Amino acid sequence: MDWTKPDLMVATAEQLGFKLFILIGFQYAPNWFPTEWKAVNGQGQSSVVLNYEHPSARAACSNYIYQVTSRYKNSAAIGAWILGNEYAYFDLWDTSHQFLGFDDYSQASFRNYLADLYANNIAGLNTIGERIIRRSVRWRFQPVTRLTGITALSST
DSSP, rough: OOHHHHHHHHHHHHHHOEEEEEEEOOOOOOOOOOGGEEETTSSEEEEEOOTTTTTHHHHHHHHHHHHHHHHHHOTEEEEEEESSEEEEEBTTTTTOOOOOOOHHHHHHHHHHHHHHHHHBBBBHHHHHHHHHHHHHOOOOOOOOOOOOOOOOOOOO
């Protein structure tokens, strides 16, 4: 990584007695991320949004955060690290507002989350989901009767 510009910014802030509040986490994938680390929408298209469920993307982000915070941890100019802002499973700037998370890693993670949250009780998931969805005029609730590829959830 080329530290020239960040080093100059931190050094200048130190000289001027400024405090920096550095946004180090990101929703949008940096240019150096390969396409396969980006989120996938319902049409199977890659987004510009980072897929945090992809293990390599998560490791690269973790390493990046470690490298930056380690480099500047003793600087008097650092007021705080902001590890993320406006994370979402959709691209905030995409006017079509397509949901993301249709890749295998995200789908598996979401299924595991639901299994843990609803104690493997699909009826409980449907009951809560129906109450939430009924409050929204944009959605019609369709009960889940079977989740493809999930063996952890059962209807009992």
